[in-house]
Amino acid sequence: MIDQQLTSLEVCAGAGGQALGLEAAGFRHIALSEIDLHARNTLRLNRPEWNVLEGADADIKTFDGRPYAGRVDLLAGGLPCPPFSVAGKQLGADDERNLFPDFLRLVEEIRPRAILIENVRGFLDASFADFRDTFRRDLAKLGFTLDYRLLNASDFGVPQLRPRVAIIGLPKDTETSFDWPDASDLPARSVGDTLYPLMAAEGWTGAKAWARNAQGIAPTLVGGSKKHGGPDLGPTRARKAWEALGVNGKSLADAPPDKDFVGLPRLTVPMAAAIQGFPPDWVFSGRKTPAYRQVGNAFPPPVAEAIGRALAKVLSRTAAVAA
Numbered sequence: 001m002i003d004q005q006l007t008s009l010e011v012c013a014g015a016g017g018q019a020l021g022l023e024a025a026g027f028r029h030i031a032l033s034e035i036d037l038h039a040r041n042t043l044r045l046n047r048p049e050w051n052v053l054e055g056a057d058a059d060i061k062t063f064d065g066r067p068y069a070g071r072v073d074l075l076a077g078g079l080p081c082p083p084f085s086v087a088g089k090q091l092g093a094d095d096e097r098n099l100f101p102d103f104l105r106l107v108e109e110i111r112p113r114a115i116l117i118e119n120v121r122g123f124l125d126a127s128f129a130d131f132r133d134t135f136r137r138d139l140a141k142l143g144f145t146l147d148y149r150l151l152n153a154s155d156f157g158v159p160q161l162r163p164r165v166a167i168i169g170l171p172k173d174t175e176t177s178f179d180w181p182d183a184s185d186l187p188a189r190s191v192g193d194t195l196y197p198l199m200a201a202e203g204w205t206g207a208k209a210w211a212r213n214a215q216g217i218a219p220t221l222v223g224g225s226k227k228h229g230g231p232d233l234g235p236t237r238a239r240k241a242w243e244a245l246g247v248n249g250k251s252l253a254d255a256p257p258d259k260d261f262v263g264l265p266r267l268t269v270p271m272a273a274a275i276q277g278f279p280p281d282w283v284f285s286g287r288k289t290p291a292y293r294q295v296g297n298a299f300p301p302p303v304a305e306a307i308g309r310a311l312a313k314v315l316s317r318t319a320a321v322a323a
Contacts, residue, residue, distance in 0.1 A: 005028065007028050007029075008022050008027040008072065008073065008075070009029070009031050009032075010029065010077060011075075011077040011079075012034065012035075012079055013032040013078070014039050014294060014297055014299075015043070015295065016043050016046065016047070017276065018076055018299040019032060019043070019050070019304075020279070020301040021302065021303065022304055024308070025304075025305050025308025025311075026308070030068060031052075031068065032052050033060060034052070034053075034058060035059045035060070039285070042283070042285040060102045064109070066109045066110075068110050069109060071110075072110050073114065074112055074311060075112035078118045078299050079118075107169075113171065113315055114169065115169040117168075118299045119167065120164065120165065121164070123167070124148070132148075139169050143172060144171060144172070145171070146167065146168075148165055149166055151181075155184060155188075156184055156300070157188050158303065159189045159190060159191055159193075159217055159274075160217060161217055161219060162300060166303075166307050174314060177318070178310065179314075191214045191216060191245050192212065195274060198270060200256075202257060202258050203259040204261050204265075205259060206257070206261065210265065213245075213246050214247070218242070221276060222234035222235070223292065232251050232252070233249030247264060248264040248266045249266075250266075256268060256271075272292060276295055276298050278298070
C-alpha cells in the first residue's frame, strides 16, 4: 500500500501534468513553483488547495528551497527542454534555459529523499554524454545515484507516442530497490476513440466516420515557446502524420465541428489535452495560444503517475525500514 503522506515539491510545474500524476500516485504537494502566469492560474483553477508559489519563489532561479528542508520526499521538475531538443540548437549546458544547475542548488537546499526530472529524448544524445556525466557526479556529491530511462507515453495508455526521458535520483543505499514501471498490458486508445465524444459534441454528423478512420496513435504534440510556435500541431512532418489521422494540423479550432462540417477537422485545446492524457475536467487558463502551449509542453499525467507509483513504493519501503 502506498503511503498517502509522501510529500512532493515541484518546480517548473507547468499546467500540472506531472503534478496530477504524482497526486494520483499518492503524493501530497507541499508547493508548486511555476514562472508562467497562465500556468499558475491553471493550477489554481483546478486545485485551489494547492500551494502555488508567487513572487521570487515562482522562478526556479530565485526560489529559496531552505524553508522546505527536511519536509520533502520528492523534488520534481519538468525542466525546459530546448537545451536538448532537436527542434532547437541543442546547446546543452551553454543554453541560457539550462536549469539543471538551479535544480541541483535546490536539491542541496531541500535535501529531498528522491528527485524526478522529465525531459526530451535529446537528453540521451551522445553529444550530451559529458553533460550527463557532470550531472551524475554533482548528484553523487549530494549523496544521490542517478538513473534515467526513455519512456513512450503510448506504453502507459496515452494516445500519443511522446517519447520522454525520466531522470530519477535516489540515495546511494536505496537505488537498487527501484523498479522502473512496466508498460501497460492494455494498448493505448486510438485518436479516434479518444476524441470521438469531443468531435461529436456539436452534433457533427461525420464524427463516427472520422473516428473509424483515425485509429492510430498521435504524433508528439508540440507546444512551442513564447518566442516561437503558435497554436498549430508542429512542423511539416508532424502535420502530415496528423493529416493521415484525418486532422488539419495547421491551426487549432475554437470549437468542435458543427453539424454540417465537411473536411478535415482541427483540434481544440480540450482535444489536445485529451491526447496528452489530461482528465476531461481539467481547464486551462488563457486564450488559445497560451492554453495550447501549456498542453503541448506538459508531461502526460498517466506517465507521471506510473513513475510516481514506482518511486512511492521505494520511498515507503525505505521509510518503513528506517522506522
